Amino acid sequence: MAMSSDEAYHENxxxxxxxxxKRKLYRSNRHSRDKFQERxxxxxxxxxxxxxxLLVSLTHYNGHI
Numbered sequence: 001m002a003m004s005s006d007e008a009y010h011e012n013x014x015x016x017x018x019x020x021x022k023r024k025l026y027r028s029n030r031h032s033r034d035k036f037q038e039r040x041x042x043x044x045x046x047x048x049x050x051x052x053x054l055l056v057s058l059t060h061y062n063g064h065i
Contacts, residue, residue: 003011
């Protein structure tokens with residue numbers, strides 16, 4: 001049995017809403033991944049900066065003894 005135009009309209013609206021929800025969820029997940037990666041990158045570069053600072057400080061300190 002064929003759908004009435006009213007049923008077809010509501011089915012189409014439901015599908016559009018589902019697609020919008022999926023896109024919103026995808027963008028949210030991608031944003032969360034990007035933010036997590038930014039925090040990892042920051043921690044990595046922060047750690048590398050500390051490592052370089054300590055290396056330079058110790059080298060400088062040992063050179064003046």
